[in-house]
Amino acid sequence: MLTSDHPIVVRALHKHYGATPALDDLDLTVGAGEVHGFLGPNGAGKSTTIRILLGLIRATSGSVQVLGRDPWPDPVVTNRDIAYVPGDVSLWPNLTGGEIIDLLLSLRGGGGPGERARLIDAFELDPRRKARTYSKGNRQKVALVAALARPAPLYILDEPTSGLDPVMESVFRAEVRRIRNTGATVLLSSHMLSEVEQLCDRVTVIRAGRVVETGRLDDLLRNAPTVFRVIGVPAEAVIRVPGVTGVHSSGDGIEFAADSSAIPAVLHALHSFNPSSLTATPPALETLFLRHYETARS
Amino acid sequence: MSAHSIPTLHLRRERIILPIWLAGLTLLLTAAGAAISREFGDERERAALAAVAAGNPAFLFLRGLPDGTGVGALVFFQTFAFLAVLIGLMNAFLIVRHTRADEERGRSELLQATPISRTAPLTSALTVALLADLVAAAAVTAAGMLLGFAAWPALLFGLALGCVGLAFAGLSAVAAEVMPTSRSANGLAASLVGVAYITRGIGDALGTADSLDSVSPSWISFLSPIGSAQAAAPFSTATPLPLLVPALLGAAGAAAAVLLRRRRDLGQSLLPDRTGRALWSNADAWRLAIRSQRGVTTGWAIGTAVLGGLAAALAPVVLAAAQANDDLAALIRRLAPGLAVETADLFTVALLGIAGTLATASGVQAVMRLRAEESEGRAELLLPSPLPRSAWMGIQLAVAAGSAIIVALAAGVAAGVGSALVEGTTERLLIPLAAVLVHLPAGAVFLALTAAAFAFVPRLTVALGWGLLVLGLVVGQLGDLIGLPSWLQAASPFHHVPAIPMEALDPAPLLISLAAAALVAGAAVVQLDRRDLVS
Numbered sequence: 001m002l003t004s005d006h007p008i009v010v011r012a013l014h015k016h017y018g019a020t021p022a023l024d025d026l027d028l029t030v031g032a033g034e035v036h037g038f039l040g041p042n043g044a045g046k047s048t049t050i051r052i053l054l055g056l057i058r059a060t061s062g063s064v065q066v067l068g069r070d071p072w073p074d075p076v077v078t079n080r081d082i083a084y085v086p087g088d089v090s091l092w093p094n095l096t097g098g099e100i101i102d103l104l105l106s107l108r109g110g111g112g113p114g115e116r117a118r119l120i121d122a123f124e125l126d127p128r129r130k131a132r133t134y135s136k137g138n139r140q141k142v143a144l145v146a147a148l149a150r151p152a153p154l155y156i157l158d159e160p161t162s163g164l165d166p167v168m169e170s171v172f173r174a175e176v177r178r179i180r181n182t183g184a185t186v187l188l189s190s191h192m193l194s195e196v197e198q199l200c201d202r203v204t205v206i207r208a209g210r211v212v213e214t215g216r217l218d219d220l221l222r223n224a225p226t227v228f229r230v231i232g233v234p235a236e237a238v239i240r241v242p243g244v245t246g247v248h249s250s251g252d253g254i255e256f257a258a259d260s261s262a263i264p265a266v267l268h269a270l271h272s273f274n275p276s277s278l279t280a281t282p283p284a285l286e287t288l289f290l291r292h293y294e295t296a297r298s
Numbered sequence: 299m300s301a302h303s304i305p306t307l308h309l310r311r312e313r314i315i316l317p318i319w320l321a322g323l324t325l326l327l328t329a330a331g332a333a334i335s336r337e338f339g340d341e342r343e344r345a346a347l348a349a350v351a352a353g354n355p356a357f358l359f360l361r362g363l364p365d366g367t368g369v370g371a372l373v374f375f376q377t378f379a380f381l382a383v384l385i386g387l388m389n390a391f392l393i394v395r396h397t398r399a400d401e402e403r404g405r406s407e408l409l410q411a412t413p414i415s416r417t418a419p420l421t422s423a424l425t426v427a428l429l430a431d432l433v434a435a436a437a438v439t440a441a442g443m444l445l446g447f448a449a450w451p452a453l454l455f456g457l458a459l460g461c462v463g464l465a466f467a468g469l470s471a472v473a474a475e476v477m478p479t480s481r482s483a484n485g486l487a488a489s490l491v492g493v494a495y496i497t498r499g500i501g502d503a504l505g506t507a508d509s510l511d512s513v514s515p516s517w518i519s520f521l522s523p524i525g526s527a528q529a530a531a532p533f534s535t536a537t538p539l540p541l542l543v544p545a546l547l548g549a550a551g552a553a554a555a556v557l558l559r560r561r562r563d564l565g566q567s568l569l570p571d572r573t574g575r576a577l578w579s580n581a582d583a584w585r586l587a588i589r590s591q592r593g594v595t596t597g598w599a600i601g602t603a604v605l606g607g608l609a610a611a612l613a614p615v616v617l618a619a620a621q622a623n624d625d626l627a628a629l630i631r632r633l634a635p636g637l638a639v640e641t642a643d644l645f646t647v648a649l650l651g652i653a654g655t656l657a658t659a660s661g662v663q664a665v666m667r668l669r670a671e672e673s674e675g676r677a678e679l680l681l682p683s684p685l686p687r688s689a690w691m692g693i694q695l696a697v698a699a700g701s702a703i704i705v706a707l708a709a710g711v712a713a714g715v716g717s718a719l720v721e722g723t724t725e726r727l728l729i730p731l732a733a734v735l736v737h738l739p740a741g742a743v744f745l746a747l748t749a750a751a752f753a754f755v756p757r758l759t760v761a762l763g764w765g766l767l768v769l770g771l772v773v774g775q776l777g778d779l780i781g782l783p784s785w786l787q788a789a790s791p792f793h794h795v796p797a798i799p800m801e802a803l804d805p806a807p808l809l810i811s812l813a814a815a816a817l818v819a820g821a822a823v824v825q826l827d828r829r830d831l832v833s
């Protein structure tokens with residue numbers, strides 16, 4: 001695979017903490033210019049992967065290429081071209097937000113003062129307050145402004161909107177669209193499915209350190225099951241149709257999910273029972289992903 | 299969560315640190331006691347030592363008041379002030395750990411949201427401190443009886459130390475309410491311990507001799523919880539009455555802290571946060587390291603400048619007393635060769651030695667900031683930048699060394715200028731400076747060891763950093779007192795620090811220390827690049 005087209009290429013990545021594996025044969029490929037959603041239940045290994053990409057921790061085995069290089073031997077080189085928002089933002093309590101933004105920007109080589117001012121304004125951040133006195137959302141904004149105020153080829157954002165209010169979330173989404181239009185690549189770890197749905201071109205879902213789903217978002221959605229709710233029909237009508245799952249009665253009707261390939265057969269089966277009402281809910285990211293999240297618990 | 303499960307939680311978190319403190323205290327006392335009864339087995343020798351000490355304000359300042367001529371009395375005289383400082387620090391750090399530090403890190407917020415009272419964590423921390431001080435008192439009593447002291451003096455010795463502990467538990471609780479961060483609260487609490495030690499030192503040094511081997515302290519000593527506790531004099535008058543002073547001080551501090559806590563918000567301090575600059579145009583990793591260290595270093599430097607000034611101001615008093623005691627000194631030299639009695643210089647050297655140790659401690663603390671940045675998650679913001687880890691550590695080591703140098707300079711300059719003013723001549727202006735600066739190569743070894751602990755076993759940085767420093771001090775400077783073999787004493791870099799101006803300056807051991815420090819620091823830098831960031 002050409003690494004120049006793929007800012008992030010991860011193959012057979014393993015990370016063990018003692019005997020327990022945090023990452024277990026993980027593959028991840030992020031193409032140039034795409035916004036790539038990185039999803040998975042709590043403890044799935046998203047932050048662990050990201051910290052390996054940044055050269056903060058070392059992979060137990062596997063290959064990692066970030067912007068064409070292995071980040072571990074010399075993270076300084078790759079990090080020059082990465083803007084990062086950590087999953088847990090902690091700041092220097094005795095510095096002001098503005099000072100912290102300037103510090104982080106200057107470490108990366110300085111940012112445009114215009115961009116900085118525009119972002120502080122857009123996120124409605126008071127840069128004169130000591131970090132100690134910031135709310136969770138405001139701490140998050142400091143990290144966001146510092147990451148966004150200097151253009152980078154690659155942005156790695158670990159749950160960047162945790163703690164942001166809905167207005168600020170939309171400001172953030174606008175910023176991601178803006179950086180995407182400049183041709184930059186974004187790896188976005190998130191638990192906010194609506195955010196992923198609106199922003200991401202491709203997604204990778206991981207569970208227990210392994211990939212369980214990856215692909216273009218619209219392909220995934222196209223192939224995802226449609227939820228049917230039908231009144232006046234017994235469950236036996238569809239229960240044996242291949243591609244139908246989760247049949248159960250609800251109120252005076254039944255509910256089930258059907259894969260896109262099974263829809264003609266479903267309609268055919270229902271037809272002979274004369275249903276009095278039928279609703280079909282188009283596939284939502286939520287139905288698609290909740291399966292992965294829920295099986296994680298069993 | 300029920301109210302009594304909080305002390306359980308606190309005790310659980312203390313199951314390693316507190317036993318180490320208590321065992322260390324008891325061990326020091328036992329070792330010193332055993333060495334003293336071995337080396338001063340003869341009553342005449344003990345009488346001579348007590349007499350020298352009584353006639354010498356330097357001894358009185360550093361160690362305290364002689365309490366008679368028995369073995370127990372001598373042990374009490376040699377160890378009490380030192381153990382009092384240790385138990386004071388133990389209580390200070392214990393209280394801050396469970397109050398301000400928890401609030402700062404947001405741990406209290408989880409607890410406080412449960413149906414417990416607002417002051418429950420504070421009172422629980424005070425309860426744990428009370429328990430720890432009781433255990434310390436019991437352990438000291440037991441150790442004393444093991445050394446052959448009678449029961450009542452041994453008990454009084456233990457109670458005196460326990461009460462000093464209580465006093466600082468209460469005072470530190472107030473410090474934790476007033477200061478906004480755990481670092482500043484620890485700083486304030488530890489400097490209160492230092493002030494108590496020095497106040498007692500001044501009061502004792504200015505005391506009046508009652509007889510050849512007994513001195514009544516000046517009233518100044520009673521201003522200090524350590525001085526008051528010492529006045530219980532377990533081996534002479536043996537009266538518990540003065541212990542009321544530290545005990546009441548502790549109770550008053552605890553009550554004040556509870557009142558303050560009731561009135562303030564979680565996470566707030568009495569010192570309000572002001573807004574600051576919106577811009578930092580020349581921010582970089584150097585300026586960050588310096589800014590983070592500046593306040594702490596200033597605090598340490600003020601402390602050592604006071605020490606240096608005291609050394610200068612009290613030197614003539616000590617000299618006069620020593621000259622009046624010439625015959626006695628000669629007698630001692632015959633009886634106990636090796637016992638240093640060049641008193642005025644001894645006094646200056648000892649105080650500047652403390653300043654040198656404090657300078658090292660300030661540097662060690664600065665190196666530990668690396669670990670705080672890592673464990674509190676800020677390294678995760680700093681390191682994914684083009685800043686190499688080696689530069690990050692190198693900068694912090696340089697700032698730590700700078701801090702140690704500044705703190706040492708403060709003592710040396712204050713002592714030099716002070717003695718020039720007192721004596722009206724600039725002849726000896728630079729001697730104190732040299733006397734304190736010669737500690738720094740040894741100190742550098744401990745800075746490097748702390749950095750190595752951070753690189754190799756990050757989770758133990760703080761424990762190893764302070765632990766190795768204390769070990770180096772005990773082995774290198776108290777080795778004689780507790781009777782360690784000389785090869786072991788020689789292993790501590792502090793053992794090779796020349797006592798300027800009493801000893802000549804031999805550059806070899808200093809250069810060896812510096813080379814060892816450079817080697818260890820180099821290993822730390824290499825290892826840091828090879829390990830994971832761990833929270």
Ligand SMILES: Nc1ncnc2c1ncn2[C@@H]1O[C@H](COP(=O)(O)OP(=O)(O)OP(=O)(O)O)[C@@H](O)[C@H]1O
Pocket residue numbers: 017021022040041042043044045046047048049087832833
């Ligand atoms: N230093 C460590 N020592 C031991 N285990 C660790 C360590 N760091 C992470 N883990 C484990 O690795 C696994 C992956 O954690 P990670 O933080 O990557 O999850 P995540 O996907 O980011 O979860 P979340 O959505 O909650 O942020 C978890 O089971 C976690 O307990």
Ligand SMILES: [Mg+2]
Pocket residue numbers: 046047048087158
């Ligand atoms: Mg995470």
